[in-house]
Amino acid sequence: MTDLTISVPEIHCDHCKTSLEAAVGALAGVSEVSVDIPAAVVTVAFDEAAVSRAEIVGAIEGQGYEVPI
Numbered sequence: 001m002t003d004l005t006i007s008v009p010e011i012h013c014d015h016c017k018t019s020l021e022a023a024v025g026a027l028a029g030v031s032e033v034s035v036d037i038p039a040a041v042v043t044v045a046f047d048e049a050a051v052s053r054a055e056i057v058g059a060i061e062g063q064g065y066e067v068p069i
Contacts, residue, residue, distance in 0.1 A: 001031065001045055001046070001047060002045070002046055002047070002048050003043065003044070003045050004043070004044045004046065004053060004056065005041050005042070005043045005044075006041060006042045006043075006044070006056070006057065006060065006067055007040060007041055007067070007068060008020070008040055008041065008042055008060060008065050008066075008067060009040050009066075009068065010040075010065045010066060011035060011036075011037055011040040011041075011042075011065070012037065012040075013037065014037070016035065016037070016065075017035040017037055019063050020033075020035050020042055020060060020063055020065070021033050021034065021035055023059045023060070023062060023063050024042060024044055024056055024059045024060065026059075027046075027051050027055060027056065027059055028050050028051060029046050029047040029048075029049070029050025029051035030044060030045070030046045030051060030056070031045045031046060031047070032044070032045040033045075042060060044056055
């Protein structure tokens with residue numbers, strides 16, 4: 001299991017938290033996802049054999065958020 005923390009500066013409310021947790025949590029291989037609104041980060045626990053960082057970032061961007069490089 002791998003842990004990843006991704007900065008998403010546009011996170012600012014409960015709607016952001018709900019939509020991001022649902023989108024990332026729906027990916028196969030993701031065992032846990034949590035959004036910290038004040039810190040504007042998404043933390044993900046996932047199986048690297050099942051899902052990649054790029055797929056997780058894609059799920060975040062698919063919800064309309066930018067992930068800085």
